[in-house]
Amino acid sequence: MSRRTAAARLDRIDPDEVANALTTFINTSIMARGRPVRSNDDLETAGVDSMGLLKILLFIEAEFGFWIPDEDLVEENIRSPRALAGYICRYLRRRRSPS
Amino acid sequence: MACALPRESVSAPARRLPLRGADLVLMAMQRLWTDAKVSNNTILVVQCDGPIAVDRIGRALDRLLDFYPWPAARLRRPFPWGKLHWAAGSRGALVPPPVRHRSVARPEELQDELEAELNSAIDPRRDPPLRFLIVDWRQEPARAQSFLVLTWFHPLMDPRGGQNLLMHLAHLDRDEPGALGALPTFVPDPDLRPLKERGRLARRSLDYMRTLTPGPLVSPGTELIGPGRVRFRQESFAERDAIASDKRATRGICWRLALVGKAMAGLWERRGLPKVPFLVPISVDLRPKGDAGPTFGNWLAFHFARFAPSETANVAALASALRRQLVDAMRDGQIEANSVAMEFLKYRPLAMMPRYLPGTSSGETFSFNCADVMDFPPALETLFGRRVVNAYHAPAVLPRPGIGVFFNRCATRHNLVVSWIEGAASEGDVAQIVEVVRAGMGWARTA
Numbered sequence: 166m167s168r169r170t171a172a173a174r175l176d177r178i179d180p181d182e183v184a185n186a187l188t189t190f191i192n193t194s195i196m197a198r199g200r201p202v203r204s205n206d207d208l209e210t211a212g213v214d215s216m217g218l219l220k221i222l223l224f225i226e227a228e229f230g231f232w233i234p235d236e237d238l239v240e241e242n243i244r245s246p247r248a249l250a251g252y253i254c255r256y257l258r259r260r261r262s263p264s
Numbered sequence: 265m266a267c268a269l270p271r272e273s274v275s276a277p278a279r280r281l282p283l284r285g286a287d288l289v290l291m292a293m294q295r296l297w298t299d300a301k302v303s304n305n306t307i308l309v310v311q312c313d314g315p316i317a318v319d320r321i322g323r324a325l326d327r328l329l330d331f332y333p334w335p336a337a338r339l340r341r342p343f344p345w346g347k348l349h350w351a352a353g354s355r356g357a358l359v360p361p362p363v364r365h366r367s368v369a370r371p372e373e374l375q376d377e378l379e380a381e382l383n384s385a386i387d388p389r390r391d392p393p394l395r396f397l398i399v400d401w402r403q404e405p406a407r408a409q410s411f412l413v414l415t416w417f418h419p420l421m422d423p424r425g426g427q428n429l430l431m432h433l434a435h436l437d438r439d440e441p442g443a444l445g446a447l448p449t450f451v452p453d454p455d456l457r458p459l460k461e462r463g464r465l466a467r468r469s470l471d472y473m474r475t476l477t478p479g480p481l482v483s484p485g486t487e488l489i490g491p492g493r494v495r496f497r498q499e500s501f502a503e504r505d506a507i508a509s510d511k512r513a514t515r516g517i518c519w520r521l522a523l524v525g526k527a528m529a530g531l532w533e534r535r536g537l538p539k540v541p542f543l544v545p546i547s548v549d550l551r552p553k554g555d556a557g558p559t560f561g562n563w564l565a566f567h568f569a570r571f572a573p574s575e576t577a578n579v580a581a582l583a584s585a586l587r588r589q590l591v592d593a594m595r596d597g598q599i600e601a602n603s604v605a606m607e608f609l610k611y612r613p614l615a616m617m618p619r620y621l622p623g624t625s626s627g628e629t630f631s632f633n634c635a636d637v638m639d640f641p642p643a644l645e646t647l648f649g650r651r652v653v654n655a656y657h658a659p660a661v662l663p664r665p666g667i668g669v670f671f672n673r674c675a676t677r678h679n680l681v682v683s684w685i686e687g688a689a690s691e692g693d694v695a696q697i698v699e700v701v702r703a704g705m706g707w708a709r710t711a
Contacts, residue, residue: 200554212553214638215516219591235584238513 178257183229183250190224191217191246204246218243229253231260279333280340281350281451285606286547286562287419291348292609292617293629293662300491303385303660304419308426309378309498310412312650316398318365320648321412324433325360325396332450334420334560335361335429339388347610350393350420350560361392367400374401378413382494382660382683386417393420394429410650421560423637423657423672424549427644428559434647452550452558455607462604465597469605470620472598476568481628482540484531485666485688492686496658497694500677501707514705517546517636518586521569522579524634524669527700529573531667531693542631544569546590548599556641565603567593568630579704633661633668633683640674658683669697678707 184204191208192201195217202211208218226232233242233252242252283291294304329336333352336359340351352358368374377399386393394416401409414426421429432450455462513519525542532539547564551557567590575582593599609617621629640655656679661668666688670681680701682694689697702709 195553197552197555197557200552202554209515212555214549214553215518216548216590217553218516219587219594223591223594235587 178254180247180250180254183253184247186228187221187224187246187249191221194224195220202246204250206245208243208245221249225249225253229257231256279337279352281334281337281560282610283348283350283419284452284561284563285603285609286422286564286566288348288609288614288617289606289621290419290562292614292621295614296618296629297491297663300663301385302491302663303383303494304417305382305384305386305415305494306418306423306426306657306659307378307381308414308423308430308657309655310414310430310644310647310652311654312410312412312647313653314408314410314650315400316410316412316648316650318363318398320437321363321396321398321433322360324436324648325363327436328433329358329360330355332560333358334450335394336392338390339393339417345613348614359392361395363396363398365398365400367402369402371401374399374411378411378658379493379495381413381415382496382658384415386415388417388420393417409653412647418659419562422547422549422562422564423659424551424557425559425561425563426657427641427655428556430647431556431641431643432559434644437648449557450559452561452563455604462608465601466605466608469598469601472596472601473568473605473621476570477543479540481543481631482532482537483628483631483665483667483688484528484535484537484693485662485664485685486537486628488663488666488685488687491663492688494660494683495686495691495694496681496683497691497698498656498658498679498681499698499702500654500679500710501702501705502676502710503678504706504708513580513583516583516587517634518590519579519583520636520671520701520705521546521586521634522571522576522582523701523704524632524697525571525573525582526576526579526704527669527697528632528667529576530696530700531689532573534693539573541570541572544632544634545630547635550603565599565606567599567602628664629662630665632665633659634670635668636671638672640672642675654679656681661685663688669701677710678705 188202188204195213196202222233241248243249290304294302325335334350337350337352339348341348366377368377381397394414397413399411399413414430416426521544545566546569548567550563550565557563569586569589571582609620637657644652646652654677655674656672658681661683663685666685668683672679680698682697684694
């Protein structure tokens with residue numbers, strides 16, 4: 166992806182879209198058929214274990230180009246697809262304008 | 265060894281369930297100790313708030329056999345070669361597994377009963393692959409408790425499979441409409457990928473595994489002359505109040521493995537064992553999440569964690585390093601490749617299987633065991649009319665490595681089980697391991 170395209174994509178990044186992408190990935194790659202999660206669901210309660218969480222982190226790395234640092238793997242950031250989406254958007258905006 | 269198994273009966277058509285890759289690994293590991301007849305049993309202990317009626321379990325088991333015969337199956341291999349499988353005849357020929365009953369008065373007697381279950385090895389060629397024991401603990405009537413003990417030959421199913429089996433029996437016991445009408449998944453779906461693709465993945469995994477152990481492994485059971493009794497110690501803990509971030513960090517398998525590694529490094533040092541790197545297989549549950557998933561067959565792949573005893577001095581740094589190892593393995597597709605490679609083991613004789621596992625040239629397969637079975641299913645809040653107070657599993661570990669540490673959670677109780685072979689570790693060693701893990705998890709002892 167060119168630098169301009171990536172920048173344009175960051176401008177458009179929408180937490181709802183990110184949450185939808187995460188939810189779709191989780192439901193197709195981690196959850197059992199007939200047991201889908203919704204974007205506000207608590208992932209741990211839904212049965213996503215530490216291995217499932219690592220799969221999600223790999224998906225984020227592939228889709229959004231960064232690995233979530235260990236110190237940011239706290240409950241408020243990873244509780245649900247929406248919490249993860251919020252973190253991703255904050256991280257990307259912060260990275261784009263470090264000041 | 266193929267010739268040690270009875271020939272396939274040709275007198276009646278048998279239903280067959282082939283063993284999965286992880287089942288075969290368990291068979292191959294046990295075969296290293298054929299002459300010693302070591303136990304390959306695992307127990308699932310469910311503590312209930314009152315006496316359980318033995319006939320209710322027997323009735324539910326009998327009904328289960330109407331749908332699935334595997335609790336009454338026997339292990340077979342076609343002569344002169346072929347796949348190891350569970351074989352069961354027609355429904356009329358199936359005999360439900362035994363359900364026995366005992367009463368004890370003291371905690372030591374209860375522990376003796378449980379350890380006797382672990383040590384009384386199931387011979388799956390001749391015996392049912394599982395059995396039940398009810399132990400009533402007769403304290404004063406107001407505090408009477410009952411322990412349901414499911415004992416099985418480990419290659420039949422993994423601990424989650426054991427829990428699933430109890431769930432199915434509970435449904436049948438409650439006689440819920442359509443209890444089995446929806447036909448829960450008892451066995452996993454076959455892998456439909458082309459043989460060529462699976463072969464490529466399997467070769468990749470084998471190549472990877474051969475790179476894992478440049479030096480000989482050392483385990484606490486290395487110098488055991490003869491296998492001893494299987495022992496285990498179980499303790500329950502409560503979570504102390506902690507900030508959410510700390511709780512999240514300690515829930516992951518990497519933190520727990522780092523802590524167990526620290527405890528083992530202490531044992532190594534006390535015993536003067538060489539400070540060679542630890543190699544520890546971590547089981548990865550392949551079931552999709554949110555659903556019970558398959559019951560029979562060990563539905564697992566393995567990741568091989570590696571670290572030096574010196575790294576255990578900083579548990580947080582080690583947990584982080586172990587997480588990176590795991591992520592790298594996932595990124596490279598090694599865990600998926602491992603599950604495919606293990607399935608290919610079914611084409612090998614048992615005697616050859618250990619050649620394809622890391623570190624077996626010296627007879628040492630890994631340094632110690634560690635696994636987290638996670639939550640006991642909330643659906644099993646009650647069982648055979650009784651409230652479940654606690655539940656945990658304890659496997660018989662092999663003489664080498666001779667020790668394993670296992671985690672699980674039942675409601676708010678955190679269970680820690682250390683399983684060991686007499687001679688590989690002492691009760692004092694085990695007490696120290698429990699304390700190191702308890703302190704590192706921030707758990708408080710329950711009354």
